Amino acid sequence: MAELAGLILAAGVSSRMGTFKPMLTVDGQTMVRRVADMMRRAGADPIAVVTGYHSQALERHLTGVLFIRNERYYGTQMLDSLLLGLEGLPEDVRRVLVSPADIPLVEPGTVDALLAAEGDFVRPLFQGTPGHPVVLSRSLLPALRSYGGEGGLKGAVGALGIPVTDVAVDDRGTALDSDTRDEYAALLKYRRQQTNRPQPLQLDLHLGLQAETGFFTPRCAQFLELIQTTGSMLNACHCMHMSYSKGWTTINEMERQLGYPVLIRSQGGSNGGGSSLTEQGAALLSAYRRLQEDIQAYSQAAFEKYFPRDHQS
Numbered sequence: 001m002a003e004l005a006g007l008i009l010a011a012g013v014s015s016r017m018g019t020f021k022p023m024l025t026v027d028g029q030t031m032v033r034r035v036a037d038m039m040r041r042a043g044a045d046p047i048a049v050v051t052g053y054h055s056q057a058l059e060r061h062l063t064g065v066l067f068i069r070n071e072r073y074y075g076t077q078m079l080d081s082l083l084l085g086l087e088g089l090p091e092d093v094r095r096v097l098v099s100p101a102d103i104p105l106v107e108p109g110t111v112d113a114l115l116a117a118e119g120d121f122v123r124p125l126f127q128g129t130p131g132h133p134v135v136l137s138r139s140l141l142p143a144l145r146s147y148g149g150e151g152g153l154k155g156a157v158g159a160l161g162i163p164v165t166d167v168a169v170d171d172r173g174t175a176l177d178s179d180t181r182d183e184y185a186a187l188l189k190y191r192r193q194q195t196n197r198p199q200p201l202q203l204d205l206h207l208g209l210q211a212e213t214g215f216f217t218p219r220c221a222q223f224l225e226l227i228q229t230t231g232s233m234l235n236a237c238h239c240m241h242m243s244y245s246k247g248w249t250t251i252n253e254m255e256r257q258l259g260y261p262v263l264i265r266s267q268g269g270s271n272g273g274g275s276s277l278t279e280q281g282a283a284l285l286s287a288y289r290r291l292q293e294d295i296q297a298y299s300q301a302a303f304e305k306y307f308p309r310d311h312q313s
Contacts, residue, residue: 006039011052105173119165131174
């Protein structure tokens with residue numbers, strides 16, 4: 001029987017960050033790769049990654065892991081990705097080390113302490129704050145699958161009466177994630193304090209389009225992408241943590257400055273109806289993404305030419 005598997009949850013949209021969180025770097029290495037390496041050091045085999053938004057980017061980036069796609073990432077929660085991941089692991093797996101992709105600074109000793117603890121649900125506790133990674137018994141899958149309430153994994157554990165083993169740790173990294181740019185900056189600052197070394201320089205590129213004023217940003221592109229994927233502006237707004245009225249303001253201003261419609265409207269009352277991109281809207285999004293890729297590739301090559309790693313310090 002397999003002793004331990006790893007499960008990385010990386011299906012989310014990263015809407016509050018404004019860029020794809022798993023690919024953000026710490027010490028020159030992406031967050032998701034750091035989490036995978038942490039699991040490898042702990043002896044987890046296999047390691048599965050639940051993907052959704054930008055799944056192809058992760059599948060190109062990581063090697064030596066299993067990929068499980070949450071095709072409905074835009075309308076599901078992290079618990080849904082957890083269940084997909086648990087169901088996709090080999091049947092002989094007994095315990096699973098679980099972490100979101102944006103918890104990159106957990107110390108090896110913390111993971112060792114979690115794995116040494118007994119219980120079906122083991123979690124770290126830093127100064128009274130629960131964190132990640134957690135260790136789950138695979139035997140919890142049927143109970144978790146039966147849960148239909150709210151509150152994600154925490155709500156399920158409480159409602160189902162699953163005993164929790166808390167392991168007190170002196171590891172702030174268990175409680176540091178990166179939902180926003182400010183949180184990412186705080187995480188990097190903490191890493192500087194840990195290592196007494198500055199973070200390596202990296203290219204921070206944001207591409208916008210302007211007509212009368214700047215009106216099309218990476219966040220606007222993400223919004224159109226989610227409308228295209230979900231078939232609903234209401235669902236896209238939900239994914240983006242954006243009010244429905246703000247969504248319409250964004251679309252209306254985009255169309256005003258472009259001079260053509262980007263959205264096909266259909267009536268739906270309180271449910272928002274169905275929405276899709278016009279042919280011109282889809283072409284705009286496609287052209288923007290291709291331009292973004294070309295500029296990123298050129299700019300990265302130029303950055304590495306003018307700021308070689310061995311001359312940054």
